[in-house]
Every structure is written in structure tokens, then in C-alpha cells.
Amino acid sequence: MSVKLDLHPTTKKWIVGVFLVGVSMIMLLGFLNLAGPIGKMFTSESFQLLGWAAPVLPFIFLILGLIFFSSKERTIWASGILGSSFFILGLSAILDIVSQAGLKRGGAIGYWLAILPQKGFGAIASFIFFVSIVIVGLLLLFNYPASSEISDEDEDENGKQNSVVRWLKLVVFPLNRLKSMLFLISRPFLPKLSKPSLKSEPFISSSAPQFKVHKLEDEYDASSALKDKTNFDDEIKVRPAKLSVPYVMPPLNLLDEDRGKPTSGDIKANMHIIKRTLANFGIEVEMGEVAVGPTVTQYTLKPAEGVKLARITALSNDLSLALAAHPIRIEAPIPGRSLVGIEIPNHAVTLVRLRNLLENEQFQGSQYRLNFALGRDVAGNPVFSALEKMPHLLIAGATGTGKTIALNSLLISLLYRNPPSILRFLLVDPKRVEFPVYNGTPHLLTPVIVDVQKTINALRWAVKEMDRRFDILAGVKARDIGMYNRELKRGQEPMPYIVIIIDELADLMAARGKEVEAVIVRLAQMARAVGIHLVVATQRPSVEVITGLIKANITSRMAFQVASQIDSRTIVDNAGAEKLLGNGDMLFMSAESSKPRRLQGAYISEKEVKRVVEFLKRDFEPEYDSEILDPQKATSGDFNGGEDVFGDEDPLYEEAKRLVIQARKASASYLQRRLRIGYARAARLLDILEERRIIGPGEGAKPRDILIGSSDNLINDDQSDMEEDNE
Template identity: 60%
Template sequence: DSTTIPWDELEEYEPEDEEAEEEEEIAPEKTEKQKPVKAEKVKKVEDDEMEVSFKDTNAEYAYPPLSILGKSAGKPAVGDIKAQANLIKRTLQNFGIEVEMDEVSIGPTVTRYAMKPAEGIKLSRIVALKQDLALSLAAHPIRIEAPIPGKSLVGIEIPNTVKSSVGLGSLLEEKEYQGSEKNLLVALGKGVTGRAYFKDLAKMPHLLIAGTTGSGKSVTVHNIILSLLYRNSPDELRLIMVDPKRVELTLYNNIPHLLTPVIKEPKKAIMALRWAAKEMERRYDILEGHSVRDILSYHDNIMRPWYEEHEGEELEGYPDKPEKMPYIVVIIDELADIMQAYPRELEAGIVRLAQMSRAVGIHLILSTQRPSVNVITGLIKANVPSRLALQVASQIDSRTILDGPGAEALLGKGDTLFQGSDMNKPE
């Protein structure tokens, strides 16, 4: 019993409002005492900091030039491709596996050798020889795709001896990005074939990013944010950013897209999620009133036609004008820090939004460098189907983020596996 005394004493020094929130059902009288304080704080966040302004800002907002972004640099060096292919074939033959070598794809960090196994060869036999192939090729780590998605081939990915860097400026110059009408198209990098890789956040519809220190997680988050800023004015997109570390996202504090200054305290992060849930309900009421199914239908059939019809007019004289409804993206840079302080509230807030917010244009981007089951809970995983995995410390962490191995063998510095909601395997 004596060991519990220090813990009781420590609890007395915890913030009263936090303790009341955690023990709401056990101590109702304490919760009641704290209600005015909590209500006042929530009101301040909602009314002062979280208020959405739908003022026309298109004329004022100048899109930043692509010239300020870094471009891709260097060419990957892969060594003797033919010799490597023959070595793979010979190694497999030594174990009684006949294969026919096929295409070779050279990416920024790895080269993929595709091959077609002879009839009757089980793919599990090839996968089991991963360590033997790594030894023969003097390459570590290697990755085996069995099969390559969309092809009847097996792929072996070998790290390049010299890697090329992928600049965001080069990605955003691609026709696929420039010619797209999708507001939430984001650049994720280049694939193993060397082609630029873009995904639509509206279809994801939420994204979970995990990677250990030095894996390139923060750079990935910045690239996604910049991809959104280069496509959308403040009338089209608003952001809520949560940065408990105080050093990653605070540099965005002066951009006009923010609904509130970058949030640094865990408690305010919970308040922001609650505000987003209320905004979601409000938007559903608007969609219901106009008899449309989602935000895209609202923009195409209600909002845009009305503003085109009244272009050049003084809009103050139309009290019934349709409300401009920008997309809202909530970005939380380090999930673990908030999960330690408010585990139940954070999980409930994320799950509430993830289940229903897609149709009204509210999306979540969550990142963590600790992809453990205590941080990425089963409920969060079930409701955030799109995952972006960078290098992690162990296969257990890889299974937590991707439901399978692979992320522990990534090379770091931006090497990534993406698994979308419509994909069976990461790529």
C-alpha cells in the first residue's frame, strides 16, 4: 500500500481541469466545479482562434513560385545491371529455382529486377531466400515483391550504390500535378520506376505517416503541406496544424490558410478536434439543406454556379448566398506526445472525424515516430486506411503501420512504402 502513496500525492499536482476530464464519471462534483473554466477555454478557442473566415481572398493571395523549391539532383548509380541480373538468376538456380529475367526498373534509391518463375515454383520459396540473395549480391537490405502489383512477375529491389535526391520542385512541375483539377493532390515522391508518385488526399481520405528519427518523416510532412499550398488559395483550403515539438510546423504561422495559430499544447489539440467535429456536423446540415451528397457536389452544383452568375456584383446584397466551404486538413505532427497526455480523448476525436468527415471535406494527416500499438491503436488504424511508412526500427513497428513486414528494411532518408485504402499491398 505504501507504494501507492507517492502516486496519490503526484496526482494532486496535476492540472485540475485535466484531472477532472480524466475522472469525469468517478468524481462528478470535481467535474462540475471545473465546468466554468473548461467552458470558457473551449469558447475562447472556438470563437476567437478557431473561427473560419470565408472572406474573398483570391485576389490577395499570390501563389508562391516553383523556383523557390529544390529540384532533383544527381543520377542513381547501379553498377553492372547485366552482371547483377545473372547473379540473381544463378543464385536461385543453386537452390533449384528456375527463373526468366525480365525488365529492370531504375529508381532514385533502388533498382528493381523483375523475373518470371518457372511453372510450379512457389513464391514462398523465393521469398525464403532473401538472406541468401543479399549475401550473393553483397547488398543489404534487399526487398522482394512477390508478385509485383498488377504483373505476373517477382521483383527484387537492390539499393543503388549512388542515390539521387528527389526535389519537390521537380515533382510539382510534372504534368500530372499541373494539369490536375484535384484540389488535394499531393506529391509523395518517385516510384521504383522513376515516375513521379501523386495521390489524392480526398480519396485516401485520411493519412497515417510513421518513421523513426532520420527516416525523412518531417520532410515528407512538409512536402505534403507544400503540395496543398501550391494548389489552393485560402478560399479553397484551410489548415489546422498541431506541433507539440514546437519546431516543425511553427514556421507556417503566418500563412493565410491557417484557421488558428499552430497549436503546441496537447489540450488545445483536443479542443481543435472537437471544433472540427462540430464543424463537420454544421456542414452536414448545409449539404442536407441543399440536397447534395458531398462537398464536391456542393462546389460544382451550388456554390460555383451561383458565384459565376453573380460575378462582378456587390455580394453584400445577397444574404442567402451559398457559403464558401473550403477543404479543411488537420495535421498532427507527433501523435505520441498528445496520446501520452490525453489517450482517450485523442482516440475518440480522431475516430469521430475519420468515420464521417470525408464527405464534408475535412481530412486528417497524422504522423508519429513511435508506431507502437499504444500510439496507433486498433481503432485509429481501422479508421485511417491510408498509410505512409518510412524506415522503422523493427518488424513489429512495420506490422503496426502496414499490417506486414517491409518498413524495417527501408533505406531511410525518404525511402517510403505507401499503402492506400484501395491497395492490397504497399508499394
Template identity: 50%
Template sequence: MSKRRRKSQPPPLIQPESRREIVMIFLFTLAGLFLLSYFGIAGQAGTFIDSALKGFLGILRPALPLAIIAAGAFFGSTKPRGAAIFGSILFLASTAGLLHLIEYPGEAGIKAVAQGLGGGYVGLFLAYPLFQIFGPWAGLIILTALLLVSLSLIFSAPLTAFLSSGHKALRAIGKLSAFFVRLFTRPKIHGEYEDKPVQQELEFEEHTIAEPEKEAKPQIGENTNNTDTSIESVPKISVAPRRRLGRIELPLDLLEKNGSKPVSGNIRERQEIIEKTLKNFGIDVDMGDVSVGPTVTQYTLRPADGVKLAAITALSNDLALALAAHPIRIEAPIPGKSLVGIEVPNEQVGAVRLREILESPEWQKRASPLNIVLGRDVSGKPWCADLPRMPHLLVAGSTGSGKTVCLNTIILSLLYQNSPDDLKLMLIDPKRVELPAYNGIPHLISPVITDVKQTVQALRWAIMEMERRFETLSDSGSRDIKSFNEGHPAEERMPYLVIVVDELADLMVAAASEVEGSIIRLAQMARAVGIHLILATQRPSVDVITGLIKANITSRIAFSVASLIDSRTILDTSGAEKLLGRGDMLFINSELGKPKRLQGAYISEQEIRRVVEYLKKAGSPEYLDLQVQSSLAMTPAGGSSDENDDLLPEAKDIILQAGKASASLLQRRLKVGYARAARMLDLLEAEGFIGPGEGAKPREILAP
């Protein structure tokens, strides 16, 4: 039995795998050609191809190379499916139709094709009939359905599964894009800082600053009126010509220049810690810019909608624990911005030198001769204040917080701007250890006052000087000292008078009523005549910083204090108890809505000594007699009485007529206050007109 043999089929010339690879290479080449044609770098043939595709697909022609690349990859990896290929064609066509229907419906679509716009002829072929037959909305629904069908054919999956996968893909894309946004668009970091700690450290109590190299000593001649004391190689701050002492220029080389940059730590890591910690408590935030200051680094953030600021400020201790930094201060919100600031202490504080600020552009643009240097803010920007606009200043802080250094900085910044003829200083230091270093400079109106009785006399003299200046302004028809000086020659101008008190608490303990009354009256009235007060105390209690003093001195500086109560006594708000000391301060005045955090400028004893010696060589002081002949008795209300009171004769007549002497009697008859009536009784007793008071018994009339 014969066997039937099958005829063997010859093997194919090209294997299926090779055919798929050839098709893939062809499609990739075609896609590359279309892509180069789109960018105009494929020669004349490319220009023709791009023109054809422009009419075929319109503005969707860049998508064709991408679709061909996807198809090539599909051919090279798996066995092609007819449904997927048809779905791809349908997807491109329905997309072109949707674009054409939305952008150029109706007759406008025909003109758009001629200009290469819309979805080209493919889009016009689908969109125009649907628009004419079904209208725009029904046509939109039909094309959207075709688009969904094409996606189902391409992925060979139910539509619900595709939508679920698409939702997950969109979420993954969102997270990935957010990561790249954080990676490539990092927040800006303002200010100068060091990545690694340096060895230099700033001390406020022990002045261990090395002596600078001597460059050129200022030569002061005997005749200071004609001697030019300028040093050409060193920048200086010039002042106007003087009446008696001539021109005095304080060289900036008397001050130290070398400072140190702060070390803020790992900024990116701390940003992530802050964001993660807040998220653990259910608070979503977007981190913003970072400002590196001398003392702290401020990290800004924007809370999500619906987040209460109180929820962020309540997490202060949790953030301090996570950052391993204490204490931190939260500013919510930052004035002028819709952001919250978290101030984290630097690993090492940067030194702020007075000379740096005197050389800064901000200082050179000052408009007032009584600008005072305070320091730098959290972004490293120099911060100054105009004393006439303040017009008085209250400084408080615990021992070693930088209070006295701040006073020295203020005094030196005033000396660098004004001559002795433009500025006079009255320095009061009951502690006898800090301000006496300025003895002998020509700006002083008296030696540094260290005695309480002398202080009371000096404050009384200041009130008399204020009244004398008011009379001068009234006679000349001037509104204030500035307008008076502008309308008079140099030799007739009034100098500004700045009264600096280093320790107010000692004065309040020894003579509270007289000191408080003098301060209140000066604070209320002395601004117009160019008299300004700068008061400092290390005991911010209510018996030292009284309500009347606070009401009249709105500009205040708070250094580090021990408790929240002390902070509220100074600033009427919290914050000073979280300061770091060594010049870290909060400054507030009538123009600031919230306290401003600053790092005070540092000045060493050697720098003060050099400036004082320079000024002593330039001229000698002309001290005034501050003894008030008409012993003024000040009251907290600011009133005064005179030994030669004009009402004393009338008071004698009233007492003789009534046959008794009492303060209430003089108040009713003379229509004066109790303080003045009691003072008149004391004066009459001193004259021997009446006897001393004996409790409830009436005074004896001694006069015949």
C-alpha cells in the same frame, strides 16, 4: 635377254586437286546464279532459270543453291563419294515429296505444280503415286524412311550415331540461340540513371542546399485584391479567384529544381548474378525488364513452371550476399504482373525534388484540389495521392527516416493548389521545432499548436465544426462538401480543413483517451464535410497506433523502422524494416493490394522559408477562437457530454427519489452509457448537488 619396258603413261593435263577446285568453283558459280535468279537480279536469263526451278522444285528452290554450295565445299576438301552424292539427291527429292504429300495430297498436287507450289514436279513424281497406291499415311512413312536413308548415305554413319549427333547439335543450337537472344534482345531498362557516381549527395537531416540564382522577385502590392502577382517568366500553379485575399499564385521558382540521377551500378552484371544464384539453388528463371528508381533498381524475373514463390523469397539473404547489397526486398509477385521483383539498393540515391513533380504531366492532369505529392516509384514515375479518397493518412517511421520532410512536402503541395479561402490548415507540433515555420501564412485557422491542452481543445473544436457542417449539409440537402460547394456561390462555400499532427506519441502519452476519442470520431465521420487528418509518429507502437485508429485510417506511409514488429504495427505486413531511410517509404491504401515502394520528394528549409515569406506578403491569417465553451469530454467511442446536459434535471429527480446517487442508477433509469452517466455525476458534484465519491460508499446527497 631383252627386257620388257613398260610404256610410261603421259601425265594428266589437269591434276586431281585442280579438277576438284574447278568443280567446286563451277558449283559455287551455279549456286550463285540460282540464288540471284531467285531474287530477280540476274536479268532475263535469271527469270527463265527461276521459272524452270519453280516448276522443278516448287517452293524448295531456295534450298537448291544451298545444297550446291555444300556439294562444292565437299568436292573441294575431300575425294567425292558416290554414295554421298546419291544421298544428297535422295535427300532433296524425299524432302520435296514429303512437302507435296503433306500440303497438296492427291489431285491437288497437280494444280499446285502449275502454280509453282509444293515440291514441284520432283515432289509430284514421288508423292502422287504413293498417295494413289498406299494412301497418305503409308506414303508419309515411306518418304520419311527415304529421308533417313539419305542422311545415312550423306554422313556415312549408322543411323543411331547420326540421331545422337543430331540431338547434341540441336542442344548446341538451342544454347547458341539463347545466347544471341540475351545478347540482342536485352530487357528494357526503365528510368533515368547515371553510369558513374556523381558527387552530389542528398541529406535529410542537414539541409545544405545552395541558394538558387535570383531571377525575378515577386512584387506584392499593398492591395492584394487588385494586384497581379504573376511572374510571366516562371511557370505557376493557378488557383481560383478568392473572396478576400484575391488571387495568389505561388511561383515554382521558389522551389529548387536541380536534382541528381541515381547510380544503379552494373545492371547486366547484376542480372547475371541473380540468375546464377537462383540457378545454384535449383531455381530456373527468365530475367525480365529492369526499372531504375531513385532509391532502388528493380530486376524482374519469371520463374519456371513449378517453382514456388516461397523458395525465391527465402533466398533473400543469399541474393544480398551475392550482390554485395543489403538490404534487398523481394516483391513476389508484382501486383498486376506474373513476375517477381527483386529490389536492389542503388550505389547512389537520386534526389527527387518537389518542383520536378509539380511540373510533371501526371500532376497537371490531377482532378482534385487536394492531391498530395508523395514522390517517385521504383521506375521513376511521379506518384501522387488524392486526399479525399484516402481520406486520412497515418505516417510513421524512425528518427531521420524522412517523416517530417514528407509532411512538409504534403503541406506545400496543398498550398500550391489552394487559396486560403479554399483550404484551412490546423498544424499541431508538440516538438515545437518543425511546423512552427508555417506561422503567419493565411491558410492557418490558428497559430501552430504546441501545447497538449491546446491540442485537446483544438480537436474538440474540430468535432464541433464537423457537426456544424453536417447540419449545414442537411439543411441544404447536399450529400458532401463537393456537391455543396458546386451549388453555392464562392462566398458561401466551405473550405477544406486539413489537420496535421507531427508527433502523435507525445499527445497519446499526455491525454490518450481524449486525443484518441477525438481522432476516432473525426476519422469516422469527417470525410463528407471536408475535414481530413494527417497523423505522424516516430514511435509505431500499439499504445500509440491503436487498433481503433488503424481501423479508421487505412491509408498509411511507413518509413524505415527498426524491427519487423514495428513494420507490422504500421502496415500489417513486413517490409518497412528493409527500407533504406532518407525518404524511402512504403505506401498503402484501400486501393492498393500491397504496399507500394516510393522515394519521397525532398524539400529543404530554405524552400519552406521562401514559400512562407511569399504567402505572408500575400495576406495575413484570420485566426479563429478554438476554445470550446462547452467543455467536451471525449471518450474512445467518440461520445460527448455537455455541462448543460438536457438530462441533468431528470437525473436530479431520480437521485432524490432513490435517495442515492450512482452511475449505474442513472444508466438504468435514463438509458444512457456509462461515460455520460459518470459525467453527469461529475457535473452534479461541481454544482454541489451531491458529494464526492468515496470508493464503495454511496455519494452523499447535499441538496435539501
């Protein structure tokens, strides 16, 4: 009877890695004559076959073992094995070519590999050919595209690249890659290391070797777009982060894998109960397929002709009673299908780990830079989206339902796709406990912002940066940031994307509601083309926080579990979020589909977040921009969304004040009629008067109170006017 070992993929990978490292150690001992007669025999045979290339074998096996430890992708393993073969065979052939006649320093293999090329092309051409084979072997072994790493950031003002820096990078990168492999293996056993202090220089880095990001194909002729234009580099305030060593994306080994499988219960029995319960109320249905997801199981059914869907949805509580399951959600109809879906909670749920989603080909092969993992749908299929398509995202739900984990998943997904030269973050955390772990990440423009006033300054700076970027795009006739970056001349710095993430909007709206709403609305309306994207989260989905203007301009939304149907309609304009299960169960609505889609959000633990952040902080120092939080430099003169407009700049303020005091009443319609202005300006004048305590706050249909007397105030005004005339 055969016994089948059901080993975890990680266990298999470590077994192979340990075996290869062990073999390398034994081979090394054999070459040192410390492995007994068998080791001595192996050493002798190796020298006969490979000649002087034989001592390289232990190191080749060691590197292969480290590759198996540090990568899960089978393509990486295959390239490592193929590259090591090319390297060792090419080296033995080179040694045979350069050896004197009859010595065979490349061994028997080197001799037979080199003899035919030498007879056909000569020694020099054969030498060049096998050197090329050795270089290709090294590139495959380290999975290193040298041309993409040696980019244009080292070019001087004359456009000539420093050749010393270029060749140093060819040597440094494999060593840096080897260091990363060793760190991943030894990380559980190492003490906490202090962060090295490195100065930052402007750097345009490339994608990680472990992670393939397909760039958008050029759609325009870039040869002449920027040649005759003014150089706008000095105007770009957000510059790529300056890195003193080549940027390496964090490996997926830092994240945990999926564990366990969901348990849906007795599917056949549930199908029978659903059909019988509906039949008891006079509704005939035909049961369809069943999809088992990580959190819920969806039972599909097709009602008989003439049956109103409202009759089925009205039986939600009766089905919940019959199935002994709560809560259940009825999707009628399923988008794109002539079926009704009944979603029943699983008996045992499973976490949707972020790592398995990031390993998916849909994520790795995406053409979008800001692609990120959302989770899995009710059928267990992975779901991804991109901020370029959204272009902004609103997240809402009750406390503890998964909002912060969703933000962490979005952040880590973006960090796995983009170096600091491509993406920068502004993180706002009024709660002060969620985002501080990201402090020190090279992608941050500022430390995590926790103060309300600094948040206002940062948002105003973002509006100013948006206007500046529009001027730059207009100057080079580029439609958007993607077209601008594709048409850059060699040596020019790209325009990085900026993602602004606000973890709790309610706190900001309570403190400075009008200013925050105005700047968010303006960014949401215009910032997409220049690569600035908003991600806003709140645990209080009320109309005071998620105002009509914010909803109208942020069409992509995530709704986690909420307390009432009213809150659900506030977020996604539909009921259903009140029936979610929590723990990452959500409804996602994008601009592409007006109907929410149920997903189980991607999960990432705090430990995983810390691993990724520590990996990024080991070699790179952040480069913060102090101007962003400076109130004087952040304020834009032509921006009318902040408190700048609530002052005496309005020439009608004094006249409005006199009219209100004399008439002893204050309303927008009264000021509209007397001053012949629009409603928006009249309402703004009322806000100014209320702020300066001339009138009281509005109380529904009741008239506002006039807080100061008419005669005293007018006398004071006349006296002040006379004093000003005398001066």
C-alpha cells in the same frame, strides 16, 4: 570537331533573360540618343516602321526578359512573345487610325495593318478591332485571365458589383504580377523585409496565373438548387481568408530542381548473380526487365512453373550475401504482373525534388483540389495522390527517416494548388520545432498548436464544425462539399476544405489517449463528405499509439523505415518497412490497393519551405479564429468522445460504486451482470471509478484493488445524502 555545350535548363533560361533585358536597356538608350550612331539608326528605323508605338519596344523586351527569369514553362514564354507581338502591332494600327490624313503616326506597319480593315469596315469598327487585339496581347503577355480574377467577392448585398473595384483589379493585377517577377530575380540580393500590416477582408480568390488547376466539371443543374433555400452563410464558421489584394500562387522558382542521377552498378553482373544464386538452391528463373529508380534498382524475374514464391522470399539473406548489398527487399509477386521483383540499393542515390513533381502534367492537370506529390516509384515514375480519395492519411516511421519532410511536401503541394479561400489548415506540433515556420501563413486557422489541451479543444471544435457542415449540406440537399460549392449562388462564400495535420500522435496519446482516439475516430469516420481531412504522423508505431480503431478508419498509410517487422505490420499490415533505407524511402498503402507500394518520397529543404512561406506572408496577413482554441466554445454538447462523459452524468455511477465497495471486487463482467448493461458502459464505469481512485488500475488477469474501505465510505455517502435532503 563540334563542341556541344551541355547547359542546365535554368542556365539557358537566364541567358535568354539577360539578353532580352540587355537589349531593352540598349534600345532605351537609343531612344535617348545615348547609344551612338547604331542606336540612332535603330531609333530612326523603329519610328519609320512602328511610328509612335516604337518607344514601347524597350519596355516590351524588359517584360519578356522578366518572364524568362520568372517562369520555366515554355507555354508561358510562347504566350509572352505572342502577346507582345499582338500589343505592339495593334497599338501601331490604332495610332494610324486616329492620326490625321498623311501623318502615319503608326508607321509603315501600322499603315498597312489598318488600311484594309478601314476600307472594308470603316474607321470606328477597325478601331474597336485593334483595341481588342491590344487587350488580347496584354492578357497573353501577363498570362492573366481577367474574368476569373474579377470574381464575386466584391458584390454588394443587392448582387451588383462595384465597378470601380472591378476596373482597379484589371490595372492592379499586371502590376502585382510584374512586382512578383522583380521579387524573384532580386530575392537573393535583398535584405530580409518586414511584413506589411494589411487588414483582411473576405475574398474568394482564383488560381495562380502561373499554375493551371482544372476545376471539376459541373455534374448537376445548379440553377434551382439554392434559390429557395435558407442562406447558410452565417452558419459557416470557417470563412475564406480575407485578402486585400488578389491572391497570387507562389511561383515554382522558389523550389530547387533535381540534380544528379542514380548509379545502380553493374546491372548485367547483378542479373547473373541473382540467377546463379537461385539456381544453386534449385530454383530456375528467367530474368526480366530492370528498372532503375532514385534509391533502388528493381530486377524482375519469372520463376519456373511449380516454384513456390515462399522459397524465393526465404532466400533474401542469401541473395544479399551474394550481391554484397544490404538490405534487399523481395516483392513476390509484383502487383498486377506475374513477376517477382528484387530491389537492390543503388550505389549512388538521388533526391526527388518536389519542384520537378509539381511541374509534372499529372499534378497540374489533376481534377482534385487536394492533390499532392508523393514521390517516385522504383521505376522513377512520378506518383501523386489526393486527400479527397484517401480521405485521411497515417504516417509512421522511426526518427529521422523522412516523416517531417513528407509532411512538408504535402503542405507545400497543397499551398501551390489552393488559395486560402479554398483551403485552411490546423497544424498540431507537440514537438514545437517542425511547424512554427508556417506561422503567419494566410491558410492557417490558428497559430501552430503545441499545447495538448489546445489540441483537444481544436479537435473538439473540428467535430462541432463537422456536425454544422452536415446540417448545411442537408439543408441544400448537397451530397458533399464539392457539390455544395458548385451549386453556390453568385456572391455566396464557398465552404473551404480543412486539413488537420498532427505531427506527433504519440505525445497526445500518452497525455489524453481516450479523448484523442475518440475524436480522431469520429472525424475519420464522417468528416470526408464535409471536406475535413486528417493527416496523422508518429515515430512510435505501437498498438498503444496506432490503435485498432484508428487503423480501421485510416486506410491510407505511409510507412518509413522502422526497427522491427512488428512495427511494419502495425503500420501497413505487412512486413518490409524494416528493410527500407531511410531518407524518404517508404511504403505507401492506399485504399485503392491493399498491398504496399515502394516509393522514394519527395524532398523539400527547410530553405525552400521558408522561401514559399515568406512569399505568402509578404502581402497577406493570417486571419485566425480565436473560438477554435476556446474550451467553452470548442466543446460540443452532443459529442461523447471527450472527458465530458467521465463524470457523474451516468446515472448508474453511484450504484456501481456501492456494488464494487460492498463486493470488494471490480470487473466489467460483474457490473454487466449486476446492473444489466453492456460491456462498453461497464468498462466506462470502471474507468470513472479508477479516475476517482475508488479502484486501482488493471494488472492483466489480476483483480483490481479496492482503494477505500466499505464501512467508512458508506457512512460518508449516507451523511452526504442526508445533508442534501436537509438542504
